[in-house]
Amino acid sequence: MSKTKTIWVVDDDRSIRWVLERAISKQGHDCSVFESGEALLRKISTQTPDVIISDVRMDGMGGLELLARMQEEHPDIPVIIMTAHSDLDSAVSSFQGGAFEYLPKPFDVDEALALVERAIEHRAKHQPKEAVFVEESPTEIIGEAPAMQEVFRAIGRLSQSNITVLINGESGTGKELVAQALHRHSPRKTEPFIALNMAAIPRDLMESELFGHEKGAFTGAQNLRRGRFEQADGGTLFLDEIGDMPAETQTRLLRVLSDSEFYRVGGHLPIKVDVRIIAATHQNLEQLVEDGRFREDLFHRLNVIRIHIPKLSDRQEDIPKLLDFFLHKAAKELGVEAKTLRPDTQSYLTRLPWPGNVRQLENICRWITVMASGREVLVNDLPPELVEEVTPGGGHENWEQSLRNWTDRELARGENRILDLAIPAFERVMIETALKHTAGRRRDAAELLGWGRNTLTRKIKELGLDDGHDESD
Numbered sequence: 001m002s003k004t005k006t007i008w009v010v011d012d013d014r015s016i017r018w019v020l021e022r023a024i025s026k027q028g029h030d031c032s033v034f035e036s037g038e039a040l041l042r043k044i045s046t047q048t049p050d051v052i053i054s055d056v057r058m059d060g061m062g063g064l065e066l067l068a069r070m071q072e073e074h075p076d077i078p079v080i081i082m083t084a085h086s087d088l089d090s091a092v093s094s095f096q097g098g099a100f101e102y103l104p105k106p107f108d109v110d111e112a113l114a115l116v117e118r119a120i121e122h123r124a125k126h127q128p129k130e131a132v133f134v135e136e137s138p139t140e141i142i143g144e145a146p147a148m149q150e151v152f153r154a155i156g157r158l159s160q161s162n163i164t165v166l167i168n169g170e171s172g173t174g175k176e177l178v179a180q181a182l183h184r185h186s187p188r189k190t191e192p193f194i195a196l197n198m199a200a201i202p203r204d205l206m207e208s209e210l211f212g213h214e215k216g217a218f219t220g221a222q223n224l225r226r227g228r229f230e231q232a233d234g235g236t237l238f239l240d241e242i243g244d245m246p247a248e249t250q251t252r253l254l255r256v257l258s259d260s261e262f263y264r265v266g267g268h269l270p271i272k273v274d275v276r277i278i279a280a281t282h283q284n285l286e287q288l289v290e291d292g293r294f295r296e297d298l299f300h301r302l303n304v305i306r307i308h309i310p311k312l313s314d315r316q317e318d319i320p321k322l323l324d325f326f327l328h329k330a331a332k333e334l335g336v337e338a339k340t341l342r343p344d345t346q347s348y349l350t351r352l353p354w355p356g357n358v359r360q361l362e363n364i365c366r367w368i369t370v371m372a373s374g375r376e377v378l379v380n381d382l383p384p385e386l387v388e389e390v391t392p393g394g395g396h397e398n399w400e401q402s403l404r405n406w407t408d409r410e411l412a413r414g415e416n417r418i419l420d421l422a423i424p425a426f427e428r429v430m431i432e433t434a435l436k437h438t439a440g441r442r443r444d445a446a447e448l449l450g451w452g453r454n455t456l457t458r459k460i461k462e463l464g465l466d467d468g469h470d471e472s473d
């Protein structure tokens with residue numbers, strides 16, 4: 001561990017001050033705590049710490065204001081800003097204000113200590129950052145899951161740059177939302193953000209869509225048309241499903257990226273543009289490159305910074321918040337009172353696989369808002385496809401999982417003594433299937449099942465499976 005350093009903690013919450021002071025002192029550092037930014041500033045006139053940790057929201061001077069003061073007066077002291085989870089705006093503002101890192105609350109003490117150590121190391125080779133403040137209306141991206149916090153961090157780190165970004169994630173995970181946030185927190189935020197989905201444009205119209213065309217360039221081109229590149233000039237062009245871009249368009253795109261100029265379809269004058277590209281795909285671009293379906297040079301050009309958005313089922317902890325958010329949104333849109341989920345309904349929904357990710361969840365919330373009869377939503381009120389999704393008919397399903405889901409549903413419906421239902425059903429399935437395999441011969445079926453012949457006969461009677469035929473008798 002490094003030599004003793006002086007760490008200052010500012011938070012108006014006594015328990016946070018206590019926890020951090022204890023942990024930091026235990027780590028061998030000298031820790032002082034302050035109830036307010038003002039108190040810290042009074043002390044700093046006589047003494048300087050090595051690292052400051054400050055809460056973002058406090059009575060009086062807030063963490064960002066303190067950060068700005070520190071940037072002005074002591075830009076070499078790393079400041080860690082503690083924010084509420086999901087507060088993208090504060091996260092981004094702290095980076096823009098020159099914070100060393102931000103620490104979403106509630107945090108793990110070890111995580112906080114690791115950050116402190118990193119800040120100490122950083123200080124040794126510190127170069128001050130510029131303090132820039134941008135007033136922003138918050139982009140509502142819900143995400144408390146660690147992987148989403150990583151996404152927020154990336155947005156914050158990239159907020160002062162024009163760098164090309166490649167976003168990876170399944171359909172409906174929020175790629176466009178993240179692209180918008182990148183734009184909104186960039187120096188280009190007052191310029192246009194143009195989104196275009198490669199998969200949605202017919203191949204033969206793609207070039208003209210992107211680059212525009214001159215009047216008369218082809219049949220039907222009655223007027224000059226400015227393409228998306230021109231429309232996005234000065235701003236950001238979001239190219240969704242980039243993996244679906246045809247080869248010839250890839251070549252043209254590559255040229256624009258290297259020369260910052262292009263020709264309209266049928267045009268002879270080069271057009272200069274300044275466009276930041278954010279590309280997204282649900283496909284594995286490396287694989288497409290390997291298969292010869294995506295240009296390798298274009299791939300490298302786009303793949304400068306990569307942001308991965310996890311699929312929804314990999315961030316289950318965010319599902320309750322998303323459900324609540326979209327139920328309120330749908331209610332507002334439809335002018336009705338928001339539905340609430342019964343706890344078991346919420347936990348049922350949380351465990352679904354959500355192949356359509358956040359978009360599917362949003363649609364389901366709309367469905368529920370319109371279709372569920374009561375104010376409180378029960379599992380039975382959910383759309384049938386959600387139930388089917390969990391127990392897909394036929395195929396090689398995981399029957400234990402199906403059984404789990406069945407049990408969940410029965411219990412959610414308020415059933416009890418469910419083994420009385422489940423065990424006979426289980427035995428019936430086993431017996432009927434074994435009999436099918438032996439063409440109805442009970443002796444052989446008993447063997448397959450591992451029962452004695454008499455046991456099988458008794459079970460068949462009890463379960464009412466007896467059809468009077470047994471070829472082995």
Ligand SMILES: Nc1ncnc2c1ncn2[C@@H]1O[C@H](COP(=O)(O)OP(=O)(O)OP(=O)(O)O)[C@@H](O)[C@H]1O
Pocket residue numbers: 140141142143169170171172173174175176177178240282358359362
């Ligand atoms: N974390 C989130 N918080 C709030 N809303 C979200 C979140 N993620 C996605 N959404 C919403 O879900 C919907 C789908 O998101 P988006 O269009 O960004 O997904 P996508 O990954 O670009 O999908 P596709 O690849 O199919 O175009 C949008 O309405 C978006 O606002």
